[in-house]
Amino acid sequence: MNRPHRAHPAWWAFAVHRASGLALTLFVPLHFWALGTAIDGEAALDGMLRWTDNALVKFAETGLVVLLAAHMAGGVRLLAVEFLPWSDRQKTAVAASAGVAIAAGLLFLFNVTAA
Amino acid sequence: MADTIDARIWRGGADGRFETFSVPRRASQTVLDVVTYIQRKLDPTLSYRFACRVGMCGSCAMTVNGKPRWTCRTHVARLEDGPLTVEPLRNLPRIKDLAADMAPFFDKWAKAGGRFVPSTDAEADFAIVEPASAERRAADAGIECIGCAVCYSACDLVSWNPDYLGPAALNRAWTLVNDVRDAGNADRLDAVAGDAGCHACHSQQSCREHCPKSLNPTASIAGLKRATLRAAWKGGP
Ligand code: HEM
Ligand code: SF4
Ligand code: SF4
Ligand code: FES
Numbered sequence: 001m002n003r004p005h006r007a008h009p010a011w012w013a014f015a016v017h018r019a020s021g022l023a024l025t026l027f028v029p030l031h032f033w034a035l036g037t038a039i040d041g042e043a044a045l046d047g048m049l050r051w052t053d054n055a056l057v058k059f060a061e062t063g064l065v066v067l068l069a070a071h072m073a074g075g076v077r078l079l080a081v082e083f084l085p086w087s088d089r090q091k092t093a094v095a096a097s098a099g100v101a102i103a104a105g106l107l108f109l110f111n112v113t114a115a
Numbered sequence: 116m117a118d119t120i121d122a123r124i125w126r127g128g129a130d131g132r133f134e135t136f137s138v139p140r141r142a143s144q145t146v147l148d149v150v151t152y153i154q155r156k157l158d159p160t161l162s163y164r165f166a167c168r169v170g171m172c173g174s175c176a177m178t179v180n181g182k183p184r185w186t187c188r189t190h191v192a193r194l195e196d197g198p199l200t201v202e203p204l205r206n207l208p209r210i211k212d213l214a215a216d217m218a219p220f221f222d223k224w225a226k227a228g229g230r231f232v233p234s235t236d237a238e239a240d241f242a243i244v245e246p247a248s249a250e251r252r253a254a255d256a257g258i259e260c261i262g263c264a265v266c267y268s269a270c271d272l273v274s275w276n277p278d279y280l281g282p283a284a285l286n287r288a289w290t291l292v293n294d295v296r297d298a299g300n301a302d303r304l305d306a307v308a309g310d311a312g313c314h315a316c317h318s319q320q321s322c323r324e325h326c327p328k329s330l331n332p333t334a335s336i337a338g339l340k341r342a343t344l345r346a347a348w349k350g351g352p
Contacts, residue, residue: 005181
């Protein structure tokens with residue numbers, strides 16, 4: 001499906017940044033809505049938190065943490081491209097931001113499963 | 116390796132089709148050699164453009180196996196295996212066969228303030244520009260552009276926003292922003308700061324990836340992003 005002119009790391013990094021940005025736009029309101037249930041009293045929040053104990057939900061949460069980390073690391077990379085003097089290590093920069101995203105996901109996964 | 120090449124060549128305008136020709140394989144053969152062989156020996160009605168044959172004029176660029184490339188310096192032996200597919204450049208109207216209409220591309224150079232605006236009259240002495248100065252080096256980095264439109268054809272933002280000035284015109288504007296003899300920067304920064312200017316670029320870097328001269332329009336555009344922001348900060352446009 002992808003076209004040959006796009007077959008390079010910086011293009012894939014763009015695709016991840018856009019996909020994660022859009023996914024976050026959908027998720028962040030949901031997140032604040034969940035926090036908002038705390039205002040309705042402890043019972044509602046507890047119900048919500050019990051729901052998040054579910055393994056499937058944890059798995060989905062890890063995905064969201066990876067998305068946020070990928071978007072943040074990619075965003076910092078883009079700001080460096082656009083506001084710092086040019087560096088020829090673009091592939092390294094893309095790889096490093098991917099590494100940050102995966103590391104954040106793993107840390108989160110270990111934490112929630114350890115608890 | 117087969118001693119003939121199956122060359123799939125685009126024929127017609129926007130609603131054309133591919134036609135396959137069988138071309139003898141030669142040593143050190145370029146894609147332009149293949150196209151020229153077809154036109155000279157197999158079908159004289161084939162339309163395409165070239166001039167210098169040595170990578171200086173920028174007229175021979177086409178889409179080869181899906182990627183924009185200069186055909187006079189693209190060796191068939193170094194391409195991916197399989198049939199050779201040649202189409203006109205993307206992001207430009209197709210005139211006929213392999214010839215794309217370059218007018219929108221060059222119109223955007225003018226729109227981006229690509230014209231040099233002299234700051235002195237013709238009587239003035241030669242300007243002295245220190246080779247080691249930051250401005251001179253920034254201009255040097257982008258000045259070897261041959262106007263081939265490979266970058267323009269590689270850029271998704273041009274496909275998504277037909278008004279986007281594109282990497283080559285913005286790279287040209289950046290060389291002039293750094294030309295200390297030029298007096299046109301206020302208008303030029305104004306021209307490149309709009310919706311279809313440098314801030315439309317998402318730093319996908321396809322331009323830099325494909326430029327046959329190894330230029331870096333992404334870095335030039337980043338320079339314009341900073342220069343236009345600085346101008347706006349200082350109460351510019
Ligand atoms: C936390 C730190 C964040 C940083 C450093 C960051 C950085 C950036 C940058 C630099 C861009 C421009 C990308 C480009 O030029 O292509 C961008 C785009 C975007 N961001 Fe973020 N962002 C952050 C958080 C978020 C959050 C929390 C959301 C969602 C609520 C979000 C949603 C988006 C969307 C939808 C885009 C547009 C994507 C595109 O045009 O390709 N961002 N972000
Ligand atoms: S870096 Fe900017 S100009 Fe170059 S291909 Fe990407 S979007 Fe287009
Ligand atoms: S910047 Fe490179 S790809 Fe773009 S027109 Fe100039 S030489 Fe061609
Ligand atoms: S024919 Fe001049 S650059 Fe290819």
